[in-house]
Amino acid sequence: MKQDFKILGTRPIRPDGLEKVTGKAMFGADKSATGMLHARILRSPHAHAEIVSIDTSKAEALAGVKAVITGADFDEVENRWTRYTMQNCMAQGRALYDGHAVAAVAATSKKIAAEALKLIEVEYKTLPHVTDVDEAMRPGAPLVHEGVKGRKLGDDVSGNTVGYYSFGHGDIEAGFTKADKVIERNFKTAATHQGYIEPQACLADLGADGRGELWCSTQGHYMVREVCSEILGIDASQLRVTASEIGGGFGGKTTVFIEPVALKLSQKSGKPVKLVMSREEVFRATGPTMSASMDVKIGMDKNGKITAGHAKLRYQGGAFPYNMVMMGAMSAFACYDLENVQSEGWDVMTNRPKMISYRAPGAPMATYGVESVIDELCQKLGLDPIEVRLKNAAREGSKSSYGPTYKAIGLVEALEAAKAHPHYAAPLPANTGRGVACGFWFNFGGQVSVSMAINTDGTVNLIEGNPDIGGSRASISMMAAEALGIPFERVRTIVGDTASVGFSDVTDGSRVTFAVGIATINAAKAAIKELCKRAAMIWEIDAEAVEWVDGAAQPTGHNAGNFPPMSLAEIAATSGKTGGPIAGHHEGAPDKAGVSFGVHLVDVEVDPETGFTSIKRYTAFQDVGKAIHPAYVEGQIQGGAVQGIGWALSEEYIYGEDGRLQNPGFLDYRIPVASDLPMIDAVIIEVPNPGHPYGVRGCGETAIVPPLAAISNGVAQAIGKRLFELPMSPPKILKAL
Amino acid sequence: MARVVIFGSLRAFTDGVERMEISASNTRELLKKLSERHPALAEVIEAGVSLAIDGEVYKDAWFTPIGSNSEVVVMPLMVGG
Incomplete structure (x- = not known):
């Protein structure tokens, strides 16, 4: 090498x-075309409803309206995963969540398009809904879809449970008997949005001859071409897709939400069609990540050796089948070399927007549970949290909890760097706590x-x-x-x-x-x-x-x-x-991407009067194999840490009893901004990946994995009580105090 | 003969069998023989699985060579983020 x-x-x-x-720089909304129309989408106000009828005649009669479409304009799609994607872009028969698209208009101006939406008459018959993962999994829960229950699942879970995964090795019960201390906790995390600044936007031009041009903000324009050509029934070669500059994606732009709609409107009107989502639409109808309910049980001996670990993860991923809990179950204990370990995961549907990947999808929540229990065990046994992690850390030759045996990896190097860093030895003022946590991501x-x-x-x-x-x-x-x-x-x-x-x-x-x-x-x-x-x-x-x-x-x-x-x-x-x-x-199609590990140290201060938590100091250590351009690598590490801070402290999808999203905007869905934060110090560790000629490992996702637990561990130390639910917003902290 | 390990919940499709030996020169041949031996697993394999061959994870790679003493861990298909 x-x-x-x-x-x-x-x-x-x-x-x-x-x-x-x-x-x-040209972003998704920056492109225009001669004769271009503007599109708007009508969205369901109900969490779950049968669409009895849609009357578009008045909208079509409005001057300036050139095309109106509904789910009836899309043909049946054979591939079920593509069909789910299409039905998420435009409801067919039932609206499955608040914000689900039910019709769309293309008109000569944005104003006319907005007026036309008001003229579309939709008759709904509301149906029972469910938005909580534990309720959705319970037998008898309102079903989001019939006939998609995961294979080999029993009567103890509802038909909303679409997948079950289990990983691990050894004998966990025997392992727990060897422990001097066993702690079992239940954790909950809220659904969070990727929070990209640029909403989804596209310009579509699909002619009667089946030739099309599509400009869009996406993480994968070949994916867009394949999905859209399948949905529209056109040859992939005839649809040219160009990716615009992208104002953030973080996994949220790995699917389509509006592109098939814009293409269909263009096909129907014979004109180029521009479609730009509002921020409210982004929150209500594009994929947030999953929310989670988890049970984590870990046993440790008095010397800090983990004798057994068991995690049960229940993730809700919105209104369509998905399979992302698997990544959480695989990554939950991936940082450690354990004799006895099992992680299980259940994918569950609810009446919420369909989940889509968010930076290391599935891993941050599972890691939050595991790293929190390890921290609590360290406190109860009077052990140093980094020494305990070093004692149990996975290294080259360790059999991972999800199957493979690790090649050269850099977790020990990251932990040693954290232990030796001045941050770890710095004195802590009153009302302040220091949290530490590890994290893992696969890379592909x-x-x-x-x-x-x-x-x-x-x-x-x-x-x-x-x-x-x-x-x-x-x-x-x-x-x-x-x-x-x-x-x-x-x-x-x-x-x-x-x-x-x-x-x-x-x-x-x-x-x-x-x-x-x-x-x-x-x-x-x-x-x-x-x-x-x-x-x-x-x-x-x-x-x-x-x-x-x-x-x-x-x-x-x-x-x-x-x-x-x-x-x-x-x-x-x-x-x-x-x-x-x-x-x-x-x-x-290269493989051998080389897994990545990170260790985060954070000092948090909790105001005992308001319950507000501020980040005072943050240092992130990460093995990146080889940093090609260190400034970009540091940016990835800082960005991941900041998104994790938001997840831990302030970001959450809040649903009312009516199943409607209560906070679809950045005023009420609070992401951290620069003024909220200290400089995030990124420490690059370089343990070369033997699978790349220059030793490169992916570095974009690992940094969002440790912050949830690191901050929770810091808050636990600062206030002397541990919270088991994210975000740790001021009301929850005040209640704990 | 490669040592094949069926990991985690995939064992539900092999009647609980965790370990077996299969003679195969590449991943495609191994998956074909695995499907024949455990028909319930065939549909899962058709939908996609990931393989770890001597610690290296591979996805959708039919012609990756398998050594006669290799350990092959069969896992659900891993997806990115």
Whole structure:
């Protein structure tokens, strides 16, 4: 594995910076087209209702209205997962949650579209609803869908329970008998939203000939193309999707919500259609993450060795089947090398918006429960929380609680760095507590395509197919420059549309820098091979007698010939005369992404009069394998920590008895902003991933996993009482006090 | 013969059988033989599973080689975020 780098690890100026700070960057709502219509969506005011009838005649008669659609305009979709996605975009037969789309209008102005919505008459028959996970799981609960109960599930759970997963090994009961202390607790976490600043937005143009163009804010435009072409019944090749700049996604833009609607309106009206969600719509109808109810039981001996761990996780994921509790069950105990461990998870449907991934989906809640109980055991047994974690930490060769045996990993290094950091030894003022917690995320590889063109002036253009949500254009340019041996400034990476480069999976799972990086290095190797071949032709020696060193071709030795090195620019300059353009490309599906661990330290101060918790100091340690561009990596770690702070302290979906969302806006759904926070210190740990030529691990998700527990542990120390429900909002803390 | 471990809740589809030995040169061959041996698991495999071969996790990779002494852990399909 290469470890001596010239470019990797430096901090060049962000290639997307100027466009973003000057307002030139084009986001989802920034695109317009001649003759464009504006669309609006009518949404259900009921948590659960049969749609008896929809009369759109008055809306259609309004001057300026060019198309009105309902669920009846969409044909049956064979694939059940795509069908669920389509029915989440536009209800068919029943509205399944407050905010579920029931009709849409395209008109010549936004105002007319809004007026037209008022003219659509929908007759509803309200049905019993359920929004709480434990109630939804209970036999006899109102059913969100019939016939989707998970296989092998018994009569002890309702038909809303769509999946069951179990992981682990050993004998947990025997393990608990060996413990000096066993603690079992029930935890609850609220559903939280990804909170991206840019709402979903798109511009769709689908002609009668079946050819379409779609511009949208997404984490995966190939996913958008495949899902939309299936829903609309058109060939994938005829729908070109371009990903705009993205104002945040965090997993929330890994599916479609409005694109099929805009395409259908465009198809029906024969005009381009722009559809932009309001913030209220984003809250009511795009995926938040899951809420959770969990039982966690852990046994520990007096020396701090965990003898057994058992977690039961019940997640609610909204109005359609899903399978994300599995990731929580897999990650719950993943930080530890345990002899006896079991984690179980149940996926449950409710009358809420369909969940979608949120940064390390499923892991933060499960980890909150496990890390809280470990902290309480440390308190009860008088043990240091970092020493206990070091004693039990997973390391290379440990059999993970979810199956695989770990390769080289960096949890011990992160814990040692936290233990040695001045933060851990700093004195604590009154009303202040210090929390510590570990976290884990899998990271993924997946399908990628990269095309690299060597220009005649010695510069390089690289096209890849993954929207840049965290600095991947910079990291990919850096890896290309490193592999080619040329300056970073000579490489420009762009995200191609679906007709420009081969298929690429969604930007998720912390996969892009890892997977596109491997494709980029392989594309560079292909280009280098051709560059060496051209130099050999010019020197009139065998291609095998040429090697690539520091950005230039050179003979492998004196026997090969006595020629001075020929740079990439020199070879490229004559490429038109030596065989034409020089390029490299690579398509693949790399695995071996390498798991990632983090350790967070946080000092919290709790005001005993108001119950308000403020973050006084925060330090996050994370193994990232190799930090390509450390500033972006630090940004990922800081961003994850801040989102976790919001989850722990203030963010929650609040539903009334009527099943309607009570707080669909940033005034009542409070995310942390810069003025709420101290600087989040990010400490990068680099234990190279043996599965990547440069040692890269994904780094985008792990940082949201530890904060929930770290902050809860800090609050427990600050007030001397432990809360078991998130968010720890002031009323809950005051009640505990 | 690869040592195959059926992990966690997937054992519900193998009548509780956790460990078995299967001779296969790659993942596709292994999954095919596994489906034949445990028909209830076939539908799950068709929908997608993840495999950990000697500690490395693979998804949707038919032709990943399997060594004669490899440990292969069969898990539910892992998805990203």
